[in-house]
Amino acid sequence: MMSEILDPTSTPRPRALDWLRVGTGIAAVLGILLAATGVQVGEGEAVVVTRFGDPVRLLNVAGLHWKAPWPIDAVARVDLRRRTFETGHAEMLTRDRKNVVLVGFAVWRVSDPLRFYQSIGTVEDAEEKLDGLISNAQIGVLGRFDLSALTSTDPTTLRTEEIEAQLVEATRTVASERYGIEILTVGFQRLSLPEDNVSAVFKQMRAERRQYAARYEAEGAEEAARIRSETDLEAARIRAEGSEESARILGDSEAEAARIYAEAHRKDPDLYRFVRSLEALDSVVGDETTVILRTDSPPFRLLTSEGN
Template sequence: MAHHHHHHRDHSEKLPLGRLLFRVVLALIIVGLLVAYSMSFQVTEGYNAVVTRFGDPKRVINEAGLFWKWPWPIEQAHQVDMRRRLHNTPYTATFTRDRKNVVLLSYVVWRVENPLLFLQSVGNREDAEAKLNSMVVNKKNFFLGRYELSALVSTNSDQIKSEEIEQAILQDVADDARVKFGIRVEQVGIKRIAYPEENMAAVLEQMRAERKAEAGQLRAEGEKTASAVVNEALVRKAEIVSKGSKEAGEIRGRAASEAAQIYAQARQLDPEFYRFWRELQSLKKILGPKSTVILRTDQGPFKPLEGAPESLRAGVQSDQPPPASGPASAGRPSSSATPTGGSR
């Protein structure tokens, strides 16, 4: 009986010792896991990390993966987002060179280029965007003060200088942001333009003036084109008239030459008949359709009215009596009243 009681007491003494060992091992594992967790950190894709020791930067990690460090508070890993960000600046009023007040909403595309400088100068995204706001507004006021309102709003695309203004702002802002804050500014743009109430009339008047100037230019070009067409038509007309007059003169010259040849041939064939025919032509031109004249007939061109030439009389048949001649025709020139078909 005594032996049985002693065996039961040894078993009860060994059991708490095993539990204690288990608890110690479990505690060591937990502590090891905690230490390992505090000594490791993971850098995800799109991020960089800056490891500091007692606040002083020691190294920059610029690739994704699992890394080790001394546990806090000895070393600490600071994650920095390296991805692009789009930031809209608030509405700001700006004066142009012609003293017009415009309200602009602009945007900035930026990302962290130097994570260590970024962490030391600004530390977080909110402070970085506040710095960018101030820089963009200052540069925007400076550069817009060198341009007139028509560089932002105009019906003439040649006057729009918004891209030139954006590039000028970007160049100055990008240099300062990279040197001071480790930020790379990739784009600065004007997103929206608003006008105070007092500027609306000026803007509309400017647009009307530009439209009027454009219409005047179109009218001037149309008038210039029309004048060129008219001048060309007049030149063509003068050329055609000159050519026609030249051809008509040549035709008249040839006709006159041919007529002269025909007259010469007729005169050579029968000079007396030719003179008689020419006198008849002269009478035709002198006497109109309704006229009566009293002239002497013994002289040209009215002499043919007395009778045909001798050469023509010789060809008349012998049975026709010759014209009567009286003492008046032998002794003195006779006169004749010759109606030509009209009232006296």
């Protein structure tokens, strides 16, 4: 053995290889420690740190955090992003005693990760709880509305937004206080009617159509009457203005004629009387009129030498 150790032909082990092995071992140990004690929190999530099964710390800031190694500490991750789920089919009774089959939906997110972890823990269990909570709220809220508030040809009777807002209010407090869940939206995805209600709904829709037609006819008749009334008033106004203008023109003409007569009488009274006598004679004697008068009676005296 001594000869093997002292053999000058033997090659010594490289020291670099030893350091590489040591470094690899240290890195492996550090990796194991990091995996056992480090907690990476991502965006949109929170981490509940438990010690021997009891929650001791909540990590809700993205980044690297530290904990005691397993089995002392363990972690439970909670997704904080918004989630949407569809409720099951549920048959409800409206205020006017009509059955409807609804499929709803809800948009929710975890608002209190610690409460969520302690009360539910998983998304599947959370949606099961929410399904029952929303179904109970639908029974209470829809019982305060008629069927026409859910389905109608008249937009003024639809109240779906109001119903959905009431559903959110009816479920929000319970979901938050019990489960650490914030309910953002509750709505209706599908609505159907049992067979015995279909004919009643069609009858209601036909009645609404008739009401629409009657209302439109009444509005049309009212508008036609208004237009006729305005037309009659405008025609009467135009006729009145025409009569007024005609009377004004006639008055102006008569005034002008009187002025001309007066001016003629002032300038030549004899000529004026002569012309007026001719006008009087023309108005009295027609084409086939025979009048017997004395020659000295006016206006015939104009025909005698005495009247010249």
